[in-house]
Structure formats: structure tokens, C-alpha cells
Amino acid sequence: MKTINPFTPEELEKIDLLNQTFVRNLEEGNQGQIHNEDSFEKAGLFAKLQEDPEFLAEYKSRAATKVGPQPAK
Amino acid sequence: MSGFDLKRQIDLLLTNWNVGVEALHTGWGGNYKVPTVAQILEVIPDVLESIRDHQRDYNITMSNYDCNKVTNYVAWFLDKKFPGEFEMFPLFFGHLHFIDESIRSASLFHIPNLPLIAVNLEKFHKNGHMLAPYGFIKGVDLTFTFCCGDGVKKG
Numbered sequence: 001m002k003t004i005n006p007f008t009p010e011e012l013e014k015i016d017l018l019n020q021t022f023v024r025n026l027e028e029g030n031q032g033q034i035h036n037e038d039s040f041e042k043a044g045l046f047a048k049l050q051e052d053p054e055f056l057a058e059y060k061s062r063a064a065t066k067v068g069p070q071p072a073k
Numbered sequence: 074m075s076g077f078d079l080k081r082q083i084d085l086l087l088t089n090w091n092v093g094v095e096a097l098h099t100g101w102g103g104n105y106k107v108p109t110v111a112q113i114l115e116v117i118p119d120v121l122e123s124i125r126d127h128q129r130d131y132n133i134t135m136s137n138y139d140c141n142k143v144t145n146y147v148a149w150f151l152d153k154k155f156p157g158e159f160e161m162f163p164l165f166f167g168h169l170h171f172i173d174e175s176i177r178s179a180s181l182f183h184i185p186n187l188p189l190i191a192v193n194l195e196k197f198h199k200n201g202h203m204l205a206p207y208g209f210i211k212g213v214d215l216t217f218t219f220c221c222g223d224g225v226k227k228g
Contacts, residue, residue, distance in 0.1 A: 019079035067100025
């Protein structure tokens with residue numbers, strides 16, 4: 001999986017450590033009802049953004065169309 | 074580490090933030106800062122602790138990172154760590170755009186007036202709420218008058 005945003009090796013190392021701690025804590029605390037908001041991942045949108053530069057450009061363009069006029073301050 | 078990937082979550086958050094900044098810059102002008110990875114990593118331990126607390130407080134089994142929670146908590150803790158340095162509504166705008174385009178069968182699709190909701194989410198945080206009331210966005214209650222009920226965690 002490609003990364004859109006660059007990470008340095010040091011940052012990746014730190015992220016990996018934090019990830020491991022989070023997963024460990026999560027596994028230790030997992031006793032309640034299931035809560036999975038991973039549906040965005042399942043929709044595959046982010047993977048597509050990562051892998052298709054043309055799609056990413058279209059996606060950015062669509063975001064710009066949603067801005068509209070600036071509200072009065 | 075199947076099912077869990079913090080790098081992916083940070084990548085997604087930064088992508089959404091940059092998309093929001095570019096769109097708002099195009100539409101409204103102005104320049105909006107995006108934090109560096111190093112700045113985000115400064116608050117990630119607090120973010121993960123808050124997610125763990127949420128899991129414990131609400132007795133839920135988190136089966137993955139939750140990009141709503143990650144986005145909200147990162148915005149919250151960045152504002153505390155670097156007060157006034159970043160405007161958060163471009164992040165919320167980018168995040169809402171992501172939601173808007175992710176779940177085409179959901180009522181969230183074609184969220185009207187994303188910028189106003191994003192601005193209000195920033196105000197919501199300023200008013201002391203850590204987690205934005207995404208359930209209310211479905212009803213497009215832009216005033217957030219009813220946001221202090223169950224399920225909304227105050228900071």
C-alpha cells in the first residue's frame with residue numbers, strides 16, 4: 001500500500017511503536033459490544049485515493065465544488 | 074498487524090486535511106496550515122489514550138481505529154498543544170468530504186453545506202466537546218442545540 005504523505009524512517013518507527021501499544025491496549029480492554037467504524041476502509045475509497053492519482057485529482061476537484069460562498073463573519 | 078494500521082489513519086487524516094485546505098483555499102482564498110507529521114505524532118499518545126478511554130467508558134469492543142474519533146481527538150489535542158496555530162475546520166471539511174464520498178448508501182451522502190458544518194464542528198470543539206455529534210449531522214442540525222445528550226463526550 002502506497003502512502004500519500006511522506007513519513008521519515010524515524011516517524012515510521014515511532015508510529016509502529018504507538019500502533020503496537022494501541023493494539024495491545026485494545027486487545028486487553030476488548031470485552032464489550034462490538035464497535036467497528038471501519039466501513040470507510042471497506043468502501044475502498046482511501047485505497048483508491050492512494051493508488052490512482054487521477055482519481056485523487058478528481059476527488060480534490062469535487063471537494064472544491066462543495067465549498068460555496070464564504071459565510072459572513 | 075492485520076486490522077490495525079496507525080500509519081494508514083495518519084495518512085488518511087493528512088490527506089483529508091490537505092484536500093480540505095486546497096478546496097477552501099480555492100473557494101474562499103486564504104491559507105490554512107496543515108500540521109507536520111512530527112506535530113501530529115506529539116498528540117497521538119493522547120489521542121490513543123482517549124480512544125482507549127472511550128472504549129472503556131462505553132464498554133465497547135473496538136475492532137479497529139475509528140477515523141471519526143482519530144480526526145476529532147487529533148483536532149482537539151492539536152488545538153490544546155498548539156493553541157491558535159491551526160484552524161481545524163479545513164480538517165473537518167476534508168473529513169466530511171471523505172465521509173460524503175465513502176458511503177453512498179448512507180444518509181450522509183451529499184451532506185449539504187459542508188463548510189458550515191465544518192465551521193460549526195470547530196466551534197463545537199471550542200465549546201469544550203471532544204467528540205463531534207456525527208449522529209446529529211444526519212439530521213443536519215447545524216445549530217448543535219441538542220448535542221449535550223448521551224453519547225457525546227465532554228472534554
